[in-house]
Amino acid sequence: MITINTVTVIGANGSMGAAVAGIFASFGNVKVYMVSRTINKSLEGIEKAIKSVRADSIRGHLIPKTFDDLAQCIVESDWIFESVAEDYTVKESVNSTISRHRKPGTIVSTGTSGLSIERLKESFDMEGQSLYFVTHFFNPPYSLPLCELIPSNQSDKEITYLLKDYLEKVLFRKVVVLKDAPAFLANRVGFQFMNEALQFAELYQDRGGIDYIDAILGPFTGRGMPPLVTVDFIGLDVYKAITDNLYNNTSDCYNESFQLPDYMNTLICEKKLGRKCGQGLYKLERDSTGKKHIYVYDIQSDSYRSQIQYSFYFVEKMVAAIKESKYDEAIKILINNDSEEARICRYFLQKYITYSVLVADEIAGSIHDADTVMAYGFNWVPPLALLQLFGGKEVVIDHMSKDSRLTSFIEPFSNINIQKSNMDFRRYLRAKF
Structure with missing residues (x-):
């Protein structure tokens, strides 16, 4: 010692x-x-x-x-x-x-x-x-x-x-x-997830954008707070520095997912840097009685509006199943629901699993390090544990083959030997919207 x-x-x-x-x-x-x-x-x-x-x-x-x-x-x-x-x-x-x-x-x-x-x-x-x-x-x-x-x-x-x-x-x-690599392991995986969520908020701005995507990827998917709330917590300027580093210094097939959307640069230029400034992707205000009111940045109108309380059938059913500790049933609900929101959720979770495995295989001493960094660095569900909940590697590959956005990742993912996770997914899947 x-x-x-x-x-x-x-x-x-x-x-x-x-x-x-x-x-x-x-x-x-x-x-x-x-x-x-x-x-x-x-x-x-x-x-x-x-x-x-x-x-x-x-x-x-x-x-x-x-x-x-x-x-x-x-x-x-x-x-x-x-x-x-x-x-x-x-x-x-x-x-x-x-x-x-x-x-x-x-x-x-x-x-x-x-x-x-x-x-x-x-x-x-x-x-x-x-x-x-x-x-x-x-x-x-x-x-x-x-x-x-x-x-x-x-x-x-x-x-x-x-x-x-x-x-x-x-x-x-x-x-x-870990080996020396841009943003190392936890941030490389976490920021890929968050930045693609920012990109999807822009893509789906007509459906609500920021709070719409956060509602699809909330605590029931295995993270302590929704991904874009997390960006606000980090600070938009700090977030941009890390993401720009990843975009400029990685060259894998995920590189484009590190490109920062234009609206993020707009907010940063306006010094709306997140929670530390009182406004960013979200804005918190208190009325004369001290009651909190949460507003969200609306990408279409370039202004803040009241946060929407979205209601998605698959989310309600998943949360109800998780509340009763029926985790297998919750995943079946997600897999069998054909709504656009469920497809978005499946896409993100399956990509989270594959990217975690690929990057850990590249720069970590063990594939299990992917679980350690995401659980203890982000308070997110361990990706290998989530893989088991989905039914294992072959089941996930089968689901990926049905999503054209994920098929290019199947071959490198399938070539990696994946062992059973040493961690539990249950404490991370929260019965919360």
Whole structure:
């Protein structure tokens, strides 16, 4: 087990920097230097960290610092966690400073959600590169324990193992070790699903668009919140950065599903960035009595309207079956319903299964890592477990063969050896609309 006594978090006022600092201080019981541009920002970060782990007892472990103090913080640290803007230029500038001051043996990691470690490592000498990693935590890390650990080609193999051990046994993370790839595994799968949902909202804007698609892909399909509500939670600007990276740096048959619809760019230009701004794909307002009113962006009219409470027969029947724990019956209802909404739902779930398997086979150590990342990073139904609920690989392939949009994915999917899932689908399929 590696010994970590002092950690420096750079970008500690950001939501992820602060939350990860809280994890280090609470579970790791270490001293954490909270480094931001100003002391006030670092003090804000301390409050965010305490709130994120719900423990004021860690306050004494969190030391506010500024970039003027960074060199000394680096010298004193056993681990430096960088959590600055998701931009190569910004991260490389910070890495250059870290490289000048880090002492031999110090671990450095970046919290990037998808930038290449092979490029980012170049700021360090050979010893520094051997101890440089991606440690991609998920937000909020107290609730979503996944950590994607990505070593570079120069990373020390023994340290990789020891770091994984520390993340699992001390910080209580669910760790998957992955190859360097755009957006890694969880975000690549999750953002494919969400971005195609955004594209379908544009395609079906005459039927309602955003809330129409969310109603088809709600909690009963196995995710904690509908996909486009999730985009709002992430923040449209952050979402765009990750999706653009995927669109520009992947070349598989799913590439076009990462193209951002025009209306998203319109909202971003208007600074309607999601929940953090009070409006994005959805808008929440309170009346004089304090009652909440949810509005949704209408793509056709380029304005907000009241959210529609859609009623789909297959959804009502599925929710009723799930409420009675009749999961097989719920899937049969979905498979046997021939409405346009049911066909859309089947398409998304079957594509979710196939894409998860294909990407895990490409960049993960095990096909089961697809289940781990989606369950513990997104709180979504594990794809291999969902595959079993559908009746297994051959049954899913048979259904895919009846949808012209999915037939091109059958051959690569059929060539992968798929074993039984180690996880359960039941807790993720919610009896909610």
